[in-house]
Structure formats: structure tokens, C-alpha cells
Amino acid sequence: QSVLTQPPSASGTPGQRVTISCSGSSSNIGSNTVNWYQQLPGTAPKLLIYTNNQRPSGVPDRFSGSKSGTSASLAISGLQSEDEADYYCAAWDDSLNGPVFGGGTKLTVL
């Protein structure tokens, strides 16, 4: 059972907009920044969004992040087949004194 809760799966058709949620508590998302990672099949995770809503260089602006209270969301607009991957949220947890990850969401492009 992960400290941060994500839906196990999400799906959309090409061109659609999909969102993936990440629910936490006051000790993690509520008081710290959220980061998102994309893991393509058979590869290492890649930083997608940092500090709630910032995109690293090279990440398309189709990807956006937001945070409100103890929850965060990743939005992908103009869905493409290459977006099919697992997505993980992560944040520092003040109670555990370490970073925690969500269980991951498998995104399928139909």
C-alpha cells in the first residue's frame, strides 16, 4: 500500500486530454512539493514535472502539473501513442522523513 494514492489505470484516445490524480496527506503533499515521473516500458523513470508544475527542458508543454491541498494532478493534453507509459508521483513525507511514491498509473492510449 503506497503512501500516495494513484488510480492504477487511465486511458484515452489520441488527441484527448487525460488527468492522473495523486492523493496524499498533510505530511507529504500538503506541506511539500510534488514531482512526476514517466516510465516507458522497459526503461528507467524520467522526470516529467518537478516542484508541482515545472517542466524540465525537453518535456513537451502538453504535460502539466498542479497541486491543491493534499492532492496533485498530472494532465496530458493532445494525447499521443508515445505517451503510453506508467506515471508516478512523489513527494517528501515529514512523518516518514523520506520521499514517498505513488503506486503508479498505467496510461493506455486506445
Next chain:
Amino acid sequence: QLQLQESGPGLVKPSETLSLTCTVSGGSISRSGYYWGWIRQPPGKGLEWIGTIYYSGNTYYNPSLKSRVTMSVDTSKNQFSLKLTSVTAADTAVYYCARHAPGGIAAAAAHIQHWGQGTLVTVSS
């Protein structure tokens, strides 16, 4: 371009010690402000933070693994290492080494800028 490469045995017997090394190229492990870490992923499952180390030697471990984990840095070789003792089948996973973002530990530990390709370690007799 910073690159990280994990190395170590792919098979470890139960109750023995898992030892992995991460070799950093394209940047200095001694660069001030940066943390280095280990994250693992059991087959078909999610990510789990193992621990993080600063080049000075300060360490931060996952409380659930703390009694079995030791991390160290060798600045002369631009490497950092992980030792996990008394392994069981539950420790079978892909182990990733990583570089965190600069800053304080609370901001940096969940913000991983660079990942190694990962190495599968299987615990089996």
C-alpha cells in the same frame, strides 16, 4: 551529459549481502549541493526509495530498510555504493542509482533529475 551506471551481481543468495556500485560520468560526485540515491522497483510493482547520500557522507535511509542498508561515497572513483544485508526474495528488484536535484534534503529527495538504467538483482538460492 551526466550518466550513471549501476554494477554488481545479478544474483544474490538469501541471507547474504547485496552490493551495488554506481559509477558517475560527465559530472563530479563532489559537486556541492547534489545528493545521490538508490531507488528500487520489484518486478511489476512501483518505486521504493532506499536511501540518499551527500558527497560528504551524510546519509538518509528509508526507515523500513534502515537496519539493513549502508551507503557510501568514493569521491576518488566518482562512485557511490549500496549494501543491503540479510536479503530475502522480497528484495528482488531492479535497482536504480540516481542524482537528486540540488537543495535541502526535503526538496531534493523526491526530485530525481537523473536515473541510471537500472540493474536487476534476483535473490534466490
